[in-house]
Amino acid sequence: MAREHSTYVVVGAGLAGAATTWRLAEAGHDVTLVERGEPADHRGSSHGSARIFRYAYPSALYTDLVLRARPLWSELEAAAGERLITRTGCLDWGERRDPLALARSLEEIGVEHEVLTPAAASERWPIRFESTVLWHADAGVIDAERSVNAMVALANSHGARLRTGWDVRKVERTTTGYRLRTSAGDTIDAEHVILCAGGFLPQLLHNLDVDARFVEAMPALKVTQEQAYHFPYGDSDDWPTFIHKADAIQTYSLPGGRDAEFRGQKLAEYAVGKAIGSAYEQDGRIDPANRERLIAYVKENLPGLVPEPYAETTCLFTTTPTEDFVLDRTGNLTVISPCSGHGAKFAPLIGLLAAALAGARTPAAGRAVLPREFLVGGSLRGAL
Template structure:
């Protein structure tokens, strides 16, 4: 017997879980389909460490972080949790433009401080700063896996159904909605479908029954297999999160939390991994050239860390050319790609935007609807 739901959400990572939470909280009939389990270890939403920060060169995103934080606080209150641990953040490097970031934060009313390299080194001797430094204490670290669990719990509390081990094979447009089928031959009928499949999205796009014009208007969605490394702290100095950007390399780091046994800093090169066609092609093998670049970086810029990584992992980044999110809709099918490189902090807000778009009850920023904009222009 074919099951049915008013809304089907494909993918139980951060964005999918947030969308299901928002839809269910509004009283909608929601079924969540997850290929394995929520926040699966081969997806983009596993583990305990993602950066939460306000510093963006584009004030649109800084203001969106402020909106998102209100929803994170709501989620915390609902579950009696603290999903974002405050650590503060330092931003520096000639390409990071700390002075510009400070002006953006000033305009948005976000607490911050701009320090010289010498003053910053005095405050955080575990770093070697090569430019002025932006400090904003409201930044922190998101526990991604616990956040997914919290949002799924809220969705289920409001009546949503979670189906795990449900590997979506395709979506067929039907007269009264959509039929979603699994690789195992299961089927579920839906009035509306929201696809939040992360690194699996490129491989699914052609099997979603999307109109040709809509497909042609979507930006290129690329997938990288990224690497991250954990380096032990040499002493007990408090470590903030950081982003350092130069012409040679862009790196980021944050306390690794549970993933690293609370013993070290997670450090990675931003978009330093190899392109793969989709998540299906990931190998889980760390690129030795990438490891060498990051170790060299730690030796030069992070004297407070032992430069020999004690743990390492791979993960997935999906990106659009502009690094803007993709939240677009054709008929009753919403395509959702939050771009793993910086989407985690916006998860509750992305869920709200996606729910607004799927239900037709609210508008979302036009920059996230490139396919619709192209169709309208034609």
């Protein structure tokens, strides 16, 4: 059994953990990133080549955070020497989406957009629309896996260590900080621990040697196993991302990238998957009823796609009751859960916020400071 020591240990090499490790290492801190599988592991929430980047939120806070995150993505792309966001534009429509409210939000932050009638939108895209449609062209698709690997590589170049196959099951307090134990009995001693464990976090929270009141006050983290499908393009592969929220169904969609061999559109129903206790309980099985609903949806609403799903997959959503994020700290232990199915677009910003919350000073931290009114007692829980 091996034993190590590190000033900072980050648990989880998904988007949040990789971003946090990059920023800590860039600032010269001694940091180790541990991951139960591999970076962007397929049993986590940051795998694959397709996540939506968009600006449209009804919340002014989130739209502001997207604006803060976008130049950090550009910084990451420049440092990594590769494109990580592909510009596709995004459509929003449906009775429950309120495109006009979203348009007002974009107007306030200065993001260019258009509001279209259903007929006008259908002339531009092979989609049937039943409501007013919002279009903003600067949205796009994030390559999640390449983003994770880029940030891990940058962290390594600044001296960070990566430990894979490291399944943290317990965090104990010591006289100098914390000791992390794996299921195999390996340990790392750390002065500061930052948990970015995604769908594995609910179980890990029950094995933390911290004040029980901290865990009890944490918003409930619900883990669900969702499913997504790819549908072949018909006459055109020039498709945007979109979010459609009708009374009967809520869906999101985006060009599938490498996951779809660049020949199909990724489509999923939003947050309808089966609840599981934690990511350890996922089985990767597709719900046949869900598949049939999405096939019927394509036939009715997306005439530009072939209603024959392929490259079916499951993924994990970790959500809070309000769909807000959790960034919180007790002692020298920090919990980061930018979850709820929409956290990927904020990854480089989350890394700065997590490093700052954990007490580390980074050269770029000043660009990511949240408004003072959202800071309550040093905690960011509920602020996002």
